[in-house]
Amino acid sequence: MTDDSQQFTTMYDECRQRVWAYVVSQAGRQVADEVVSETFAIAWRRFDDVPDPALPWLLGVARNVLRDNIRAEIRRESLAAELRAWTEEDHAERVAERLAVVNALASLTQEERELLILVAWQGLTPRDAARVIGCSPAAFRVRLHRARKRLVQAMRTAPVARSQSRVRNLSEEWS
Amino acid sequence: MNPMEQLRKARPAHLDTPVDEGTRAAELTHAMAQFRPAKPARARKIAKPVWGLGLVGVAAATAVAVGITATGGTTSAPSAPAVAQGAQPAAVKLSAKQVLLVAAESSLKAKAGSGAYWYVESTSGNADIVGTKVRYTVNSLGRSETWIARSPKVDSWWISQNLGTKPAPGSEAAWKRDGSPTTWSVKGAKRGATGKRVIDSKAGKPFGNPINVGDKVADLAGKNVSFAELQTLPTTAAALKARLLQGYAGHGTESNDPQDADAWLFQVTSGLLSSMPVKPAVRAAAYQVLAGLDGVRSLGEVTDALGRKGQGIGRAENWPNGQYERQIIVDPQTGVLLTDQIVAVHAGGQWAGAKPGTVVNWNAITKAAWTDDKPVKP
Numbered sequence: 001m002t003d004d005s006q007q008f009t010t011m012y013d014e015c016r017q018r019v020w021a022y023v024v025s026q027a028g029r030q031v032a033d034e035v036v037s038e039t040f041a042i043a044w045r046r047f048d049d050v051p052d053p054a055l056p057w058l059l060g061v062a063r064n065v066l067r068d069n070i071r072a073e074i075r076r077e078s079l080a081a082e083l084r085a086w087t088e089e090d091h092a093e094r095v096a097e098r099l100a101v102v103n104a105l106a107s108l109t110q111e112e113r114e115l116l117i118l119v120a121w122q123g124l125t126p127r128d129a130a131r132v133i134g135c136s137p138a139a140f141r142v143r144l145h146r147a148r149k150r151l152v153q154a155m156r157t158a159p160v161a162r163s164q165s166r167v168r169n170l171s172e173e174w175s
Numbered sequence: 176m177n178p179m180e181q182l183r184k185a186r187p188a189h190l191d192t193p194v195d196e197g198t199r200a201a202e203l204t205h206a207m208a209q210f211r212p213a214k215p216a217r218a219r220k221i222a223k224p225v226w227g228l229g230l231v232g233v234a235a236a237t238a239v240a241v242g243i244t245a246t247g248g249t250t251s252a253p254s255a256p257a258v259a260q261g262a263q264p265a266a267v268k269l270s271a272k273q274v275l276l277v278a279a280e281s282s283l284k285a286k287a288g289s290g291a292y293w294y295v296e297s298t299s300g301n302a303d304i305v306g307t308k309v310r311y312t313v314n315s316l317g318r319s320e321t322w323i324a325r326s327p328k329v330d331s332w333w334i335s336q337n338l339g340t341k342p343a344p345g346s347e348a349a350w351k352r353d354g355s356p357t358t359w360s361v362k363g364a365k366r367g368a369t370g371k372r373v374i375d376s377k378a379g380k381p382f383g384n385p386i387n388v389g390d391k392v393a394d395l396a397g398k399n400v401s402f403a404e405l406q407t408l409p410t411t412a413a414a415l416k417a418r419l420l421q422g423y424a425g426h427g428t429e430s431n432d433p434q435d436a437d438a439w440l441f442q443v444t445s446g447l448l449s450s451m452p453v454k455p456a457v458r459a460a461a462y463q464v465l466a467g468l469d470g471v472r473s474l475g476e477v478t479d480a481l482g483r484k485g486q487g488i489g490r491a492e493n494w495p496n497g498q499y500e501r502q503i504i505v506d507p508q509t510g511v512l513l514t515d516q517i518v519a520v521h522a523g524g525q526w527a528g529a530k531p532g533t534v535v536n537w538n539a540i541t542k543a544a545w546t547d548d549k550p551v552k553p
Contacts, residue, residue: 008203012202025190041206121190151182
């Protein structure tokens with residue numbers, strides 16, 4: 001009991017930023033702090049259930065908090081702003097290539113984008129990523145393969161100019 | 176280049192922005208202000224089976240409760256210094272076994288419920304020892320609603336709200352001498368300067384979450400169980416105890432602190448009685464399980480944090496951060512468990528400085544009933 005607050009703080013310090021980055025990539029900065037705060041509140045309440053490593057579990061909780069506590073409309077607006085920021089972020093090196101990738105990512109469906117981000121940006125193994133979204137590792141691999149193909153396609157075909165309209169169209173993908 | 180590699184390199188740099196100290200402190204405080212249903216550590220081995228008090232015992236205990244003067248008031252010797260805060264010795268103090276067996280008997284009078292949800296409302300408190308000029312106790316308060324759905328097709332919900340932090344009863348004067356602060360800083364025990372936690376007196380807004388995982392709706396003795404499983408729990412003490420102890424066999428990810436089987440059972444069984452949708456006969460069996468445990472003592476009449484009177488039952492617990500007593504406060508006439516709480520005996524760690532008798536953590540059940548109402552989601 002005595003060690004719990006220390007262990008919890010350690011877990012928080014290890015994982016907080018990655019949970020935040022995941023939420024930002026799913027729904028933007030505007031809602032991220034609120035979702036992260038509630039995610040760790042749940043983690044404290046259920047600290048005995050938190051597995052080691054904690055990150056996939058925390059991401060799964062954050063995903064549910066996002067879905068249940070933030071109105072779809074707000075998630076949509078916040079994410080649209082976020083995706084615009086990605087394409088506007090100033091990168092001196094290989095700007096064109098980066099833009100192509102980010103625009104392609106923005107043109108995918110919410111689900112495809114999430115799978116790719118969990119693996120490429122969060123660095124999760126397919127097994128851990130499957131745990132986050134609640135499917136089997138086998139199903140995850142199939143979906144990831146498909147999302148990857150769609151990304152490559154989009155990188156080849158999506159001209160940079162399309163990105164803004166794609167971003168706006170995101171609203172149709174949320175339910 | 177591999178597209179995944181390209182994607183990796185396109186990761187926006189600002190996703191690595193570190194959290195600022197203020198946000199970190201606020202988030203840690205918010206998290207740790209949540210009431211945490213305490214879950215027992217797994218003990219190393221199961222102690223001897225102890226249930227042995229038969230019907231005669233129940234009958235005798237009932238007789239005492241209905242008013243026949245008790246002559247053999249077998250108050251068990253306190254296993255810890257007297258710690259029941261506000262405990263007033265009752266005119267006739269019943270033994271722990273008597274109180275629990277009366278509660279068992281009374282539980283059988285309740286009707287088995289119907290309703291779409293089992294609804295539990297509770298308020299909780301967690302103490303911190305604070306203060307710069309003087310040391311005193313503040314309580315971080317919270318409330319929660321649990322909605323456990325009868326149907327496996329319906330989500331079960333948990334709604335919680337941080338009700339803010341205020342000086343504990345008896346600490347108001349010290350708080351004023353300290354300058355009536357509205358935030359307090361407490362040190363994390365071993366993390367030194369970086370372990371600082373800021374407690375805010377402000378309340379928060381309610382949050383809600385579905386709590387079921389598939390058809391599993393509750394954590395019973397370390398295992399997730401469905402509503403149907405809760406409804407089919409054994410109705411005899413021996414069988415219920417055996418069933419609960421199953422949750423304690425394998426090895427898991429829980430605390431490594433050793434805890435003897437009776438302490439574990441006391442906690443788990445109290446948890447069942449305070450919040451789970453089970454049949455009246457199962458509640459009766461649960462009280463009988465408690466009555467059969469070694470080391471339970473009667474505290475006599477005790478007032479809980481909400482000012483409600485009941486019979487207190489305590490059991491000493493040794494933790495790495497000190498000695499405490501786990502107490503439950505029950506109404507023997509209805510079999511309702513009003514409050515479970517942890518009281519400082521020789522407190523250390525995060526509760527160092529808490530005077531013996533300080534209730535350092537409590538959860539008071541204010542409502543537990545079947546309903547056809549639907550959860551009102553915040």
